[in-house]
Amino acid sequence: MIRLVYFAWVRERIGRAEEAFDLPAGVTTVADLCDRLADGSEAHAAAFAERERLRVAVNQDHADWSSPVADGDEVAFFPPVTGG
Amino acid sequence: MAEVRVQEQPFNPAAEQRACAIGPDVGAVVTFVGHVRGSEGVEEMILEHYPGMTEREIARIAAQAERRWPLLGCRIVHRYGRLRPGEPIVLVLAAAAHRKPAFEAAEFLIDWLKTRAPFWKCEITAAGRRWVDARESDDRAAARWQEEPPR
Numbered sequence: 073m074i075r076l077v078y079f080a081w082v083r084e085r086i087g088r089a090e091e092a093f094d095l096p097a098g099v100t101t102v103a104d105l106c107d108r109l110a111d112g113s114e115a116h117a118a119a120f121a122e123r124e125r126l127r128v129a130v131n132q133d134h135a136d137w138s139s140p141v142a143d144g145d146e147v148a149f150f151p152p153v154t155g156g
Numbered sequence: 157m158a159e160v161r162v163q164e165q166p167f168n169p170a171a172e173q174r175a176c177a178i179g180p181d182v183g184a185v186v187t188f189v190g191h192v193r194g195s196e197g198v199e200e201m202i203l204e205h206y207p208g209m210t211e212r213e214i215a216r217i218a219a220q221a222e223r224r225w226p227l228l229g230c231r232i233v234h235r236y237g238r239l240r241p242g243e244p245i246v247l248v249l250a251a252a253a254h255r256k257p258a259f260e261a262a263e264f265l266i267d268w269l270k271t272r273a274p275f276w277k278c279e280i281t282a283a284g285r286r287w288v289d290a291r292e293s294d295d296r297a298a299a300r301w302q303e304e305p306p307r
Binding site for chain 2: 080081133134148150152153154156
């Protein structure tokens, strides 16, 4: 089981701020995870449609599409940050 | 050690400066305060963040600044929640013996914070709400400092 968290318009498109997800066999990277989530629902597919507009963090560290994902991880998807 | 605070309530820039810039060795204090801009009909701003990662990421950026410059004080305060135009949203403060490291560290802190700290601005106007897009000019400003991002 992994914990997924979403922010800003990614959260709005998916319709929830977080969810638990059973990591399927063969899903080892952020890119794999994203493909699997997009296959699972139209809302996820809409949120993940333009990956160049998305950023990702694994266990609260900035990560990228090739970063590994394992059971117990917290994976966050969000737009490029706009603080300051 | 840098002090990092992420909070909903307003802060007082003068009080932050007094609290941080103490000691006879401090010869220069540079404070940057970012305010909410009310341009383009913005009536209110809602700032969302990633609790936990925000504090960690800002602490990493501050630690990087402390490695690069001989700082005697370093403080970052960032607000989240609902803010109105004109209100302070972020403060970065760097204190050092001399002005050059204080100026450079403060600029580095805000440049990196803007491109790495997980905050998102949503602007409220009479026409509705919109998520603010990231700016390439901010990426370029952060890239000037070249060195690898903090880990």
